[in-house]
Amino acid sequence: MAIAKRSRTELATQRFEYAPAPESTDHVKIEKRYDLFIGGHMVKAHSQKRFPTINPANEEKLSEVVEADEVDVDRAVKAASKAFDSWSRIGPSRRARYLFRISRILQERARELAVVETMDGGKPIKESRDVDIPLSAAHFFYYAGWADKLEWAFPNVKPRPIGVAGQVIPWNFPLLMLAWKIAPALAAGNTVVLKPAETTPLSAMLFADICMQAELPDGVVNILTGAGKTGSLVVSHPAVRKVAFTGSTEVGKLIQRSLAGTGKRLTLELGGKAANIVFEDAPLDAAVEGIVNGIYFNQGHVCCAGSRLLVQESIFEPLLEKLKIRLGTLRLGDPLDKNTDIGAINSKAQLEKIAGLVESGVEEGAELYQPECKLPERGFWFPPTLFTNVSQSYRIAREEIFGPVLSVLTFRTPDEAVEKANNTPYGLSAGVWTDKGSRILWMAERMRAGVVWANTFNRFDPTSPFGGYKESGYGREGGLHGLLPYLELN
Amino acid sequence: MDVRKTYKLYVGGEFVRSESGRAYRPDGSVNVPRGSRKDLRDAVRAARSALGGWSTRTAMNRGQILYRAAEMLDGRRAQFVEVLGGGRASAREVEQAVEALVWYAGWTDKLAQVAGNTNPVAGPYFNFTIPEPTGVVGIVAPEEPALAGLVRRIAPALCGGNTVVVLVPESHPLPGLTLAEVLATSDLPGGVVNVIAGYRKELLPWLAAHMDVNAIDVAGCTPEEVASIEKVAAENVKRVVKHGADVMSPHLITAFMEMKTVWHPIGV
Numbered sequence: 001m002a003i004a005k006r007s008r009t010e011l012a013t014q015r016f017e018y019a020p021a022p023e024s025t026d027h028v029k030i031e032k033r034y035d036l037f038i039g040g041h042m043v044k045a046h047s048q049k050r051f052p053t054i055n056p057a058n059e060e061k062l063s064e065v066v067e068a069d070e071v072d073v074d075r076a077v078k079a080a081s082k083a084f085d086s087w088s089r090i091g092p093s094r095r096a097r098y099l100f101r102i103s104r105i106l107q108e109r110a111r112e113l114a115v116v117e118t119m120d121g122g123k124p125i126k127e128s129r130d131v132d133i134p135l136s137a138a139h140f141f142y143y144a145g146w147a148d149k150l151e152w153a154f155p156n157v158k159p160r161p162i163g164v165a166g167q168v169i170p171w172n173f174p175l176l177m178l179a180w181k182i183a184p185a186l187a188a189g190n191t192v193v194l195k196p197a198e199t200t201p202l203s204a205m206l207f208a209d210i211c212m213q214a215e216l217p218d219g220v221v222n223i224l225t226g227a228g229k230t231g232s233l234v235v236s237h238p239a240v241r242k243v244a245f246t247g248s249t250e251v252g253k254l255i256q257r258s259l260a261g262t263g264k265r266l267t268l269e270l271g272g273k274a275a276n277i278v279f280e281d282a283p284l285d286a287a288v289e290g291i292v293n294g295i296y297f298n299q300g301h302v303c304c305a306g307s308r309l310l311v312q313e314s315i316f317e318p319l320l321e322k323l324k325i326r327l328g329t330l331r332l333g334d335p336l337d338k339n340t341d342i343g344a345i346n347s348k349a350q351l352e353k354i355a356g357l358v359e360s361g362v363e364e365g366a367e368l369y370q371p372e373c374k375l376p377e378r379g380f381w382f383p384p385t386l387f388t389n390v391s392q393s394y395r396i397a398r399e400e401i402f403g404p405v406l407s408v409l410t411f412r413t414p415d416e417a418v419e420k421a422n423n424t425p426y427g428l429s430a431g432v433w434t435d436k437g438s439r440i441l442w443m444a445e446r447m448r449a450g451v452v453w454a455n456t457f458n459r460f461d462p463t464s465p466f467g468g469y470k471e472s473g474y475g476r477e478g479g480l481h482g483l484l485p486y487l488e489l490n
Numbered sequence: 491m492d493v494r495k496t497y498k499l500y501v502g503g504e505f506v507r508s509e510s511g512r513a514y515r516p517d518g519s520v521n522v523p524r525g526s527r528k529d530l531r532d533a534v535r536a537a538r539s540a541l542g543g544w545s546t547r548t549a550m551n552r553g554q555i556l557y558r559a560a561e562m563l564d565g566r567r568a569q570f571v572e573v574l575g576g577g578r579a580s581a582r583e584v585e586q587a588v589e590a591l592v593w594y595a596g597w598t599d600k601l602a603q604v605a606g607n608t609n610p611v612a613g614p615y616f617n618f619t620i621p622e623p624t625g626v627v628g629i630v631a632p633e634e635p636a637l638a639g640l641v642r643r644i645a646p647a648l649c650g651g652n653t654v655v656v657l658v659p660e661s662h663p664l665p666g667l668t669l670a671e672v673l674a675t676s677d678l679p680g681g682v683v684n685v686i687a688g689y690r691k692e693l694l695p696w697l698a699a700h701m702d703v704n705a706i707d708v709a710g711c712t713p714e715e716v717a718s719i720e721k722v723a724a725e726n727v728k729r730v731v732k733h734g735a736d737v738m739s740p741h742l743i744t745a746f747m748e749m750k751t752v753w754h755p756i757g758v
Contacts, residue, residue: 138612249727253724253725253727254724256724256727260718260723261714261717270727425726444750450750451753452751452752454753454754455754455755456753456754456755459611459613459753461609461613463609463611463612464609464617464619464751464753465609465751466751467749469748469750470704470726470727471726471727474748479607479609479619480607481619481749489741
């Protein structure tokens with residue numbers, strides 16, 4: 001026993017030194033400033049306001065984008081309306097071919113996109129390279145094939161496009177969220193005006209270039225940069241008939257309220273506070289990997305992150321020991337380094353929010369654990385963090401932190417696990433770890449959440465519908481169900 | 491001499507007077523209980539407690555109970571024709587209501603096969619999507635057709651495993667209140683359907699704002715009412731369901747449902 005213990009402790013403190021392995025950036029060209037993508041071209045904005053977009057890993061300015069104003073939004077929506085007439089009527093198989101083409105270009109320019117995504121957003125290159133960009137391309141490829149098969153998907157009703165879709169996306173998966181929004185909208189025959197998040201506009205600007213390269217008809221996709229104000233102008237424009245938003249529950253509620261009585265169609269993909277539930281019979285090593293992936297993937301900037309770990313009491317100690325050891329091996333640092341596990345926090349504001357919530361956890365009485373971890377001097381960073389001794393009433397157990405912060409709670413019986421997991425206004429995702437098949441299905445049935453990962457976590461696929469229960473929003477993205485928000489069915 | 495019927499609200503499987511003790515006379519003669527905010531809250535609580543049992547019944551069992559409701563309604567045709575005012579149009583409406591119950595009864599154990607999927611993800615995972623009930627559904631019943639319209643809204647919500655709180659039309663509450671008598675004798679567990687009558691302006695804002703109501707069907711609302719409902723519905727991201735009163739469709743069942751996707755690795 002003693003020997004085993006010592007060797008484990010040694011492992012925990014042992015450091016593997018890696019030589020730096022930075023991804024090269026010389027093949028990437030970021031313009032000094034970007035205009036707006038309206039009617040098929042990069043056009044000069046009416047708005048005189050510009051703001052910088054920075055690299056959160058070193059706070060250096062990468063470029064400057066426009067804060068689109070009312071006139072710009074109106075122009076973009078008009079361009080989309082004009083394009084809708086022809087786009088909704090061209091042969092569906094031609095629509096499909098444009099989407100296939102976009103998917104292929106995304107694959108061809110994958111590394112460039114991955115590097116830009118990492119520079120602008122702070123996520124590790126291995127994630128943008130292996131997750132964000134391939135999934136974005138796959139999403140376009142999947143929905144491309146649907147464009148000329150809608151009647152087969154929805155028999156006995158006449159599926160028709162809605163019109164201009166106004167889409168507002170977050171900064172955690174900039175290009176992937178763009179793909180989730182644009183691909184199904186276009187496949188169904190709609191045209192779009194999309195606003196990327198203010199801290200991560202660059203991959204959307206590259207996507208504008210890809211639309212031009214694909215010779216997508218003018219105005220089918222329009223991209224406006226800006227902050228919340230621009231977003232609210234987009235969703236409230238009277239000619240926008242469909243609104244899709246991914247972001248915080250707070251803003252989602254504002255949008256739902258602001259669209260009241262307008263007859264606009266709305267889908268919301270909002271926040272989460274997912275439970276990741278580990279039973280005593282679970283394969284612990286696999287569970288530890290799932291827990292780490294669940295909350296530290298993308299610095300925890302994931303709406304479906306497994307931010308509440310529910311551990312069966314009997315395995316609390318061994319699991320926590322393994323988890324802490326694993327935390328000690330995570331490598332935090334330069335997002336462009338191919339060995340980096342945890343990159344930079346997306347923005348100063350987000351860093352402050354995370355720090356504030358972590359402070360509240362300490363104040364409320366939870367026990368903080370952070371592995372020894374050197375943070376770079378410049379940029380925005382937060383070490384992987386774990387709280388034990390957490391009560392369900394603590395803010396860190398109730399509120400979405402959107403950072404690398406895990407709250408650990410315990411349970412004794414399956415019923416208690418269900419009760420605790422569902423004790424939240426959110427309902428986006430849940431995780432279950434157990435070796436017992438019947439229990440997996442029993443738990444999956446009882447989770448009030450749109451996605452249940454059993455013996456895995458944070459898996460995504462274009463064919464797999466994603467979206468929330470309760471205050472995590474409504475509507476699905478991905479799969480056949482992902483077409484529904486963009487179609488009229490009568 | 492007639493033995494007259496006292497009309498009551500239907501809450502938690504029981505026929506009750508309004509806790510407020512009030513009544514109103516929409517047609518000038520019959521006293522109808524004028525439900526209060528408290529009655530509405532009781533109804534939501536009853537619906538929430540009934541949800542676990544109803545949503546976990548087998549789909550086949552839910553189908554049998556909906557079909558039983560059709561049988562009970564069919565057996566009381568004459569009474570409903572009278573409540574609706576008599577004549578061929580009323581007879582036709584009762585037939586439509588029976589038909590809606592039979593149609594949705596047959597959907598309970600087929601919906602998941604039409605609206606669910608297995609999804610061929612690009613990796614060693616088994617992945618499937620199934621529809622599940624949204625939860626407690628508020629239904630603002632349309633004024634016309636008072637019976638068929640109401641049944642066409644309730645049936646899809648029940649078909650999917652939800653429990654409901656119905657506001658019957660203020661000016662025309664009797665068909666809905668009488669329908670409660672049919673449902674009470676159809677093996678539908680208490681609390682699965684709750685029926686409240688009363689003044690619309692007293693009840694609607696509270697139903698729309700209730701934090702334990704997951705979805706609201708606005709078939710019986712004016713555009714102004716829809717706008718104000720949508721505003722307060724945002725407080726708990728309530729689903730606001732807007733379909734014509736004459737629609738029957740599996741898409742109406744799924745309008746009261748959530749899609750759940752489950753992943754599991756495949757391996758030895």
